[in-house]
Amino acid sequence: MTRATLLTITVPTGEPTTGDPGFALADYDAAQVRITDLGITRGDGVFETIAVIDGHPQALGPHLMRLAHSAELLDLPVPAEHVWHEAVLAGVADYQSRNGAGGELFAKLIYTRGVEGTGRPSGWIFVDQGEDFTQQRLGLKVVTLDRGLRHDVAETSPWLLAGAKSLSYAVNRAAQREAARRGADDVIFISSDGYALEGPTSNVIVLADGVIRTPQTDQGILAGTTQAAVFAFFAERGYPTEYRHITAEELAAADALWLVSSVRQAGPITHLDGREYPVDAALTADLNRYLLSRTH
Template sequence: MTLPVLLMLLHDASGVVSVDEQDPSAPQVSVLDLGVTRGDGIFESIGVIDGRAQALEPHLARLAKSAAMLDLPAPDLDVWRAAILRSIELAGSATVGSELLVKVILTRGIEDGDSATGWVYCFDAGHYDREREAGIAVVTLDRGYRSDVAETSPWLLQGAKTLSYAINKAALREAARRGADDVIFVSTDGFVLEGPNSTVIALIDGAYVTTPPSLGVLEGTTQGAFFADAQARGASVEYRAFTVDELRGADALWLASSGRQIAPVVTLDGQPVSADPAFTAGAVERLLAR
């Protein structure tokens, strides 16, 4: 079979889920679906390398966590896991030597309805060689929240991977207007958060540092794999709050995501950042092989 592959997960009123292969070029979702009209839903993007789903269980755990935060029906993870693996299987020879993504979507369904809408979409991830090798230019942007927003205002859903991406897309457009490729959000009280679709990793005083989920950021699946590899190689890793000043003084910076794995930051707010191309290339190679 050729890409893309689409599997619809149809939920009936009793919560039973059936999985059906559908034509990805044909209409599948109602214009009344709250995922379309309100962005009321969640998603995950899972990297697939040579037919291997990366960090599948952490992605499924994060899907369940996001569903709970939004008071969505708890996803049957066995059904979703099987659908994800089935979509990769249906991709067939397209998986060989390729980098794919599987996007997993769960919405609240039709307004005033009694069932959720879900689908699994497997497609070509594209090429990230430029970002991995040449690095990316990044700007810091104020997210408009304090770093304790997840604790003080849980209804703002910081730390859930929701379909409400208008702000993230606006931030990336602002980065482009400033001549940059990507964004690192910072809190109003001066702490580093995350990118619109990535996790921040900083090398500070010899340790690899990332922001903890308690500050309202997503738990990074690729960042988690990077940390596991770093620890296996004898390096120190830390989950802790760190300031924008520490970010600007870091020895190296990366943004991690399921698609591009890790990309080194070469400029931050227009200022050069030290980079180690050989280290990044080795880290990417190991991440792709996991």
């Protein structure tokens, strides 16, 4: 039986004292979080989930940059990048020393405003076995759902925190349950004024007229670390790549579609709102091999 690794971030911001790494291994089965932590009572915090393939945390630097960006949007203190970086590596090493090397793992980083009234942020990381996404990498049935916000909400209403990877994930989980009720595997959100956005836990990749596109991140979309690697893969194969506003009609008219994320990697869409889409199985397999082979 595998046992997850848990680390508490003892110095989530600023500089540790001499000889203090700023983190410590903790007992995964013991109580660690105060029930008055604002991450628990208010969802007031941010997180990142990093794929770990054969001991290599993928895109660790970009994930930590995104953690810092999400923290900035929530007016949280700047996380100590070097502490979180070393804690991830230590967590992966500890997990592998007890459970064996290799395979697909994930490291989840959580950073909250901390216990109410203390003014001190909380942080922790856990490393565990990744979910088996074999079937999702072969094909996904997807539905579109109205997000209920305009595509420019990040500019007009920044207090809604569009584009922050916050702990307030109840809406995303509700959307995924709605997809299941409709006989689908996942969701693509559409803005109230008709633009394709993102999935609850993924970015959208569109192939149309020989061009690889993804919706622009100025629409309150979380910038995707895996999406950036997907663009690199296609650019190496001669495909033009582009960030742009994509209407719901353009999405429906695509030649091929994928949902991509850090732990699932790339899942080709076989059906969108009941319409069938072709899947280039060989291309998708090459794409996933590329994504899984990344060592940084």
